[in-house]
Amino acid sequence: MGATDAPAWIVLGRTDHGAAVVLLDANADEFGRDEIGGADLSSWISEAESRWAPRWVWHDTPQWYAELLAEGVRIARCHDLRLCHAILRDSALVAETAAVRRARQWDAAPHVDAEEAAPTLFELDDAPRNAGAPDDADAALAEFVRQRDAVAGSAESARLRLLTAAESAGALVAAELRAAGLPWDADAHDRILVETLGERRPGGAQPVKLAAAAERVRAALGDPSASLDSQPKLLRSLHRVGVLVESTSRWELAEQRHPVIEPLLEYKKLSRLLSANGWTWLSEWVADGRFRPVYVPGGVVTGRWASSGGGALQLPRQLREAVRADPGWRLVVADVAQLEPRVLAAMSGDTALAAAARGRDLYTGIVDSGAVATRQEAKIAMLGAMYGATTGESGRLVPRLRRAYPRAMGLVDDAARTGEDGGIVSTWLGRTSPAPSAEWSAAQSRATEADASGADETRARRWARDRGRFTRNFVVQGTAAEWALAWLADLRGRLAALPEVPAERGAPRSGPAFACRPHLAFFLHDEVIVHTPAEHADAAAQAVADAAASAGRLLFGDFPLEFRLDVRVAETALKD
DNA sequence: TAGCCTTGCGCG
DNA sequence: AAAGCGCGCAAGGCTA
Numbered sequence: 011m012g013a014t015d016a017p018a019w020i021v022l023g024r025t026d027h028g029a030a031v032v033l034l035d036a037n038a039d040e041f042g043r044d045e046i047g048g049a050d051l052s053s054w055i056s057e058a059e060s061r062w063a064p065r066w067v068w069h070d071t072p073q074w075y076a077e078l079l080a081e082g083v084r085i086a087r088c089h090d091l092r093l094c095h096a097i098l099r100d101s102a103l104v105a106e107t108a109a110v111r112r113a114r115q116w117d118a119a120p121h122v123d124a125e126e127a128a129p130t131l132f133e134l135d136d137a138p139r140n141a142g143a144p145d146d147a148d149a150a151l152a153e154f155v156r157q158r159d160a161v162a163g164s165a166e167s168a169r170l171r172l173l174t175a176a177e178s179a180g181a182l183v184a185a186e187l188r189a190a191g192l193p194w195d196a197d198a199h200d201r202i203l204v205e206t207l208g209e210r211r212p213g214g215a216q217p218v219k220l221a222a223a224a225e226r227v228r229a230a231l232g233d234p235s236a237s238l239d240s241q242p243k244l245l246r247s248l249h250r251v252g253v254l255v256e257s258t259s260r261w262e263l264a265e266q267r268h269p270v271i272e273p274l275l276e277y278k279k280l281s282r283l284l285s286a287n288g289w290t291w292l293s294e295w296v297a298d299g300r301f302r303p304v305y306v307p308g309g310v311v312t313g314r315w316a317s318s319g320g321g322a323l324q325l326p327r328q329l330r331e332a333v334r335a336d337p338g339w340r341l342v343v344a345d346v347a348q349l350e351p352r353v354l355a356a357m358s359g360d361t362a363l364a365a366a367a368r369g370r371d372l373y374t375g376i377v378d379s380g381a382v383a384t385r386q387e388a389k390i391a392m393l394g395a396m397y398g399a400t401t402g403e404s405g406r407l408v409p410r411l412r413r414a415y416p417r418a419m420g421l422v423d424d425a426a427r428t429g430e431d432g433g434i435v436s437t438w439l440g441r442t443s444p445a446p447s448a449e450w451s452a453a454q455s456r457a458t459e460a461d462a463s464g465a466d467e468t469r470a471r472r473w474a475r476d477r478g479r480f481t482r483n484f485v486v487q488g489t490a491a492e493w494a495l496a497w498l499a500d501l502r503g504r505l506a507a508l509p510e511v512p513a514e515r516g517a518p519r520s521g522p523a524f525a526c527r528p529h530l531a532f533f534l535h536d537e538v539i540v541h542t543p544a545e546h547a548d549a550a551a552q553a554v555a556d557a558a559a560s561a562g563r564l565l566f567g568d569f570p571l572e573f574r575l576d577v578r579v580a581e582t583a584l585k586d
Numbered sequence: 587t588a589g590c591c592t593t594g595c596g597c598g
Numbered sequence: 599a600a601a602g603c604g605c606g607c608a609a610g611g612c613t614a
Binding site: 241257258259260278279282286287314321322323324325326327345349350487490534535536537 | 592593594596597
């Protein structure tokens with residue numbers, strides 16, 4: 011690495027023998043280019059990172075960063091071309107999307123590890139969508155320039171810069187979360203399973219307590235061979251003994267009075283634990299004291315992360331006790347109180363709702379304002395407003411919120427109306443909802459034709475309402491996801507600046523780039539878990555809180571709203 | 587027998 | 599059977 015001006019950006023691309031690097035100045039003008047052999051790549055990147063702290067531009071974060079992390083190289087900033095392409099291509103804030111939209115090769119699905127990919131992935135007729143984004147430097151540079159132009163040409167370029175930076179930072183976090191893993195105590199998990207399901211039995215037989223529950227169900231059904239795992243068969247068995255339900259869901263069963271109900275609900279609960287997070291899950295997903303789920307940034311239309319494998323987004327609260335810090339380490343478990351209503355208050359500029367949220371539980375604040383009588387009512391009403399409830403208690407309470415918080419409610423009502431009319435809506439930073447499908451539009455025009463049937467009209471109206479509820483929620487859920495990305499990105503930086511502990515106090519199972527300092531270990535929409543040496547736990551907890559305040563300012567400036575956190579420092583993630 | 591669909595339930 | 603959004607996953611049943 012020779013003497014050269016500091017590049018603001020470095021574009022990376024694959025070559026046959028390693029990587030091509032393109033050095034760009036702050037205007038994204040190229041002023042240098044080099045080829046690095048594969049064996050030297052991580053050390054070159056490491057040195058460039060410490061010398062210049064550039065923003066790395068690459069086609070797809072997991073395909074570059076996983077390997078760097080494995081070799082102990084951490085970077086501060088990147089620009090993920092695939093993720094940013096998806097945002098800019100659809101954003102209503104971009105005035106001229108044609109160039110980005112034309113670059114179809116960047117419409118790539120999230121990368122899936124070769125070992126996890128099903129063979130069919132490459133046989134489908136929409137193969138180009140799954141082919142992955144181009145990985146050579148010239149293609150990356152060209153796409154980067156297109157994206158820069160798209161952002162620069164926007165009247166809201168500051169928001170789009172923030173969004174693309176946050177999305178890219180999220181991609182780094184996702185790779186780091188996978189590399190670090192969530193500390194998981196397999197023995198504690200096993201104890202929970204044995205305690206709940208009973209002793210494991212050989213030969214694939216059901217564990218003791220589960221089998222006992224099954225026997226009680228069969229006794230109540232008067233049928234020793236009744237099948238409990240097949241919905242149609244179970245339904246017929248229930249009908250035979252006079253339990254006339256239409257489904258076998260918990261909600262409907264719970265309303266029935268019959269000796270079979272209690273053991274059946276018990277059986278379903280235990281059976282669910284066994285199949286979703288039993289010993290099979292444990293041996294498949296927990297290795298060497300870590301649960302390493304695959305996070306998929308931007309995997310949900312709203313901008314939330316999805317996950318692939320391991321059910322990272324569905325870990326039952328029941329198992330939280332198995333999340334356990336390494337010896338001498340602690341967990342900082344933090345979640346945001348009522349994130350979405352707070353985000354709604356901020357983005358709509360509703361000072362009355364912000365006032366209700368100040369210094370307290372937001373739902374309590376709504377009660378104190380006199381809009382509704384109880385906290386439970388406030389919660390049901392607020393969720394109903396954000397999800398589009400029209401019936402039941404929720405639908406009945408929403409109008410009271412409309413009177414008390416017209417600006418906030420006006421924002422979601424407008425989003426719903428736009429969606430019903432076939433329009434698109436955008437989050438605070440500019441992520442934009444997909445346009446309606448051709449089928450949806452066809453159904454709407456069909457309903458306006460002179461010979462449209464009543465069924466045509468009913469269907470069109472139902473689909474319009476469905477879409478209205480989607481766009482109503484999109485703006486809130488999507489902006490909440492943006493806030494959470496900003497929180498994560500800021501927190502990641504703060505944790506990296508905390509002091510290391512000596513190597514012998516490290517958490518070697520967390521991977522070389524994290525082993526000796528506080529690091530993120532889990533993220534779920536509005537919650538983070540940080541794994542930290544005990545002596546830095548307070549500093550890490552402070553970082554979590556400071557990052558939340560920082561994220562609020564980054565998105566909403568001086569708007570008087572706090573994002574309250576519930577922060578706990580403990581050895582397990584068990585909720586008290 | 588593979589692949590798709592439905593049901594049900596876990597999470598926010 | 600949730601009312602009212604967004605997901606992933608396992609299991610059974612159906613179909614080609």
